[in-house]
Amino acid sequence: MSVEVRVPTILRTYTQGASEVSASGDTLSAVLDDLEAHYAGIRARVLDDNGRLRRFVNVYVGDEDVRFLDDLATPTPDGTKVSIIPAVAGG
Amino acid sequence: MSAAPEGLTVTEQGTVLRDGAFGNARALCCRECGHEVALGPHYACPECFGPLEVSYDFPTVTREEIAAGPRNIWRYKALLPVPTDIEQSPNTEPGFTRLLEARNLAAELGIDKLWVKDDSTNPTNSFKDRVVACALSAARELHAKVFACPSTGNLANAVAAAGARAGIKTVVFIPSNLEKPKQVNSAVYTDSLVAVEGNYDDVNKLASEIAGEEEGWAFVNVNVRPFYAEGSKTLGYEIAEQLGWRLPDQVVIPVASGSQLTKVHKAFQELVKLGLVDDKPVRIFGAQATGCSPVSTAYKADTDAIRPVKPDTIAKSLAIGNPADGIYVLDICRETGGAVEDVTDDEVREGILLLARTEGVFTETAGGTTVGVLKKLVETGQLDTTLETVVINTGMGLKTLDAVADEVGPAATIKPSYGAFVSTGLV
Numbered sequence: 178m179s180v181e182v183r184v185p186t187i188l189r190t191y192t193q194g195a196s197e198v199s200a201s202g203d204t205l206s207a208v209l210d211d212l213e214a215h216y217a218g219i220r221a222r223v224l225d226d227n228g229r230l231r232r233f234v235n236v237y238v239g240d241e242d243v244r245f246l247d248d249l250a251t252p253t254p255d256g257t258k259v260s261i262i263p264a265v266a267g268g
Numbered sequence: 269m270s271a272a273p274e275g276l277t278v279t280e281q282g283t284v285l286r287d288g289a290f291g292n293a294r295a296l297c298c299r300e301c302g303h304e305v306a307l308g309p310h311y312a313c314p315e316c317f318g319p320l321e322v323s324y325d326f327p328t329v330t331r332e333e334i335a336a337g338p339r340n341i342w343r344y345k346a347l348l349p350v351p352t353d354i355e356q357s358p359n360t361e362p363g364f365t366r367l368l369e370a371r372n373l374a375a376e377l378g379i380d381k382l383w384v385k386d387d388s389t390n391p392t393n394s395f396k397d398r399v400v401a402c403a404l405s406a407a408r409e410l411h412a413k414v415f416a417c418p419s420t421g422n423l424a425n426a427v428a429a430a431g432a433r434a435g436i437k438t439v440v441f442i443p444s445n446l447e448k449p450k451q452v453n454s455a456v457y458t459d460s461l462v463a464v465e466g467n468y469d470d471v472n473k474l475a476s477e478i479a480g481e482e483e484g485w486a487f488v489n490v491n492v493r494p495f496y497a498e499g500s501k502t503l504g505y506e507i508a509e510q511l512g513w514r515l516p517d518q519v520v521i522p523v524a525s526g527s528q529l530t531k532v533h534k535a536f537q538e539l540v541k542l543g544l545v546d547d548k549p550v551r552i553f554g555a556q557a558t559g560c561s562p563v564s565t566a567y568k569a570d571t572d573a574i575r576p577v578k579p580d581t582i583a584k585s586l587a588i589g590n591p592a593d594g595i596y597v598l599d600i601c602r603e604t605g606g607a608v609e610d611v612t613d614d615e616v617r618e619g620i621l622l623l624a625r626t627e628g629v630f631t632e633t634a635g636g637t638t639v640g641v642l643k644k645l646v647e648t649g650q651l652d653t654t655l656e657t658v659v660i661n662t663g664m665g666l667k668t669l670d671a672v673a674d675e676v677g678p679a680a681t682i683k684p685s686y687g688a689f690v691s692t693g694l695v
Contacts, residue, residue: 186480187314196481222317232595233300233317237473240466242590244576260477263312265319265592266490267418267472268525 178203180253182212183260188223191216200259205238206249208259223261233264279308286351289409292327293349296320296494299596307349309410309486311493319592320494322349329542331513334505339364341398341502347538348502349495350405358433359404360426362390362397363502367510367658372626373639377646381656383516385507386629392429392453393664394422394585394632395528399499400430403488406495407436412486414439418475420468420524420585421450422632422663427488428457439485441471447584449667467579469589489525500528504535507658508545515539515550517655520645522638522662523554523563523608524586526593532660533600553651554597554608555641557583557616557633563594567608572598582613582671583633585663607650611640619643620665620672630665638662 202208213220300318337343341363374382431438444463559581579587619640645651682688
């Protein structure tokens with residue numbers, strides 16, 4: 178499964194400045210593992226020490242916040258767009 | 269930072285800043301992990317994604333210096349991330365709104381001493397003019413080309429108006445189902461109002477993506493949010509100054525993202541640290557509408573885990589299902605002995621009418637929520653009715669007429685005769 182991942186500005190130091198990268202995996206968790214394999218260190222910026230999504234990170238599969246889906250177990254079918262976005266916005 | 273002509277600094281990102289661009293602000297500091305970032309268009313900690321807050325090196329500030337300032341938020345400019353010559357730049361000059369002693373509402377609810385901080389009298393009729401004025405200053409100092417925001421309505425009004433006054437291009441994004449008056453109140457100032465098919469959280473996501481891609485865009489509540497949010501501190505400063513330089517015992521504040529509540533708390537703490545008021549306990553209460561109450565739900569469940577929700581309430585200006593500062597609202601309300609409470613849409617409408625008929629203040633749905641929650645806090649014994657209490661009205665009822673349009677109207681329709689009038693029983 179190949180998905181496109183939108184990378185926020187503060188994580189682009191890991192992706193050599195790329196704002197969008199490809200990754201593979203059947204679930205969000207697997208996609209993050211694949212990202213880590215190619216961009217070492219990036220997973221720890223998205224997940225906390227307990228392996229859960231950090232409090233101030235929103236991750237979307239398609240246009241839906243994964244907290245409304247199955248969190249890290251959310252399926253990521255081929256061609257899905259995954260967006261990682263800082264949560265501290267708005268209001 | 270790198271070498272630059274005298275009076276200027278070039279940041280690592282290449283932004284040229286003049287000395288004193290952000291007043292007494294020193295750095296941006298992560299509220300979660302303490303990591304510091306240089307002042308600039310940054311809002312999320314590069315280490316942990318936590319929110320960045322403005323930290324300061326405050327000089328001595330006296331009550332007299334503040335009192336000698338203009339009757340707007342710039343009287344507190346030494347405590348804000350703005351330059352000392354901020355008054356010279358065109359802006360809407362918000363703030364120093366009235367603090368009304370609400371004797372009738374107090375009597376109705378059985379509260380000994382109650383005040384309404386009425387921010388509906390700001391230039392675009394909501395507290396958002398305060399935060400936008402600070403964001404506009406940051407946008408100017410950072411040489412932004414576009415002044416933008418995702419908004420539940422009031423912010424769009426404030427950004428569009430401030431941008432027009434400052435002569436900077438504005439683009440404002442709103443949910444397409446927003447109340448018509450709030451759409452019109454933005455569109456009169458800008459031809460770049462964008463209605464997005466989705467709720468506020470969808471609009472917010474879109475804005476965050478644009479902010480990450482477009483150079484020179486200052487999204488007031490995204491990439492310049494640390495500066496923007498500081499504007500809400502002026503509500504706290506004003507409450508203290510208008511009470512005669514003292515803090516109230518209890519404050520009830522509406523919660524959308526939660527930023528305003530955290531900043532009023534920060535303002536009180538700063539005033540104490542600066543010796544401008546005596547230290548005392550202040551219980552802080554948050555108000556939400558039940559149809560969008562993720563913070564209240566977490567408070568009542570005694571957890572820190574705030575589950576995002578899909579909003580379904582008439583209080584659209586509070587309809588943020590994934591509140592960025594919700595966790596800090598929980599911390600503050602718990603630490604200060606306050607609470608977070610919510611009311612139904614019917615209670616929101618009742619709150620609007622209660623404030624209107626007791627104090628002559630027509631608030632919007634956010635204010636109806638806050639007054640409704642005030643009433644509920646009294647009825648449930650969570651608020652101490654013997655303590656001096658301030659309730660914040662953040663907006664103007666004319667923007668949400670539909671909320672009460674079916675609740676009020678003529679008591680009678682009569683022929684133009686004295687007899688007809690007498691027959692109504694209104695004599």
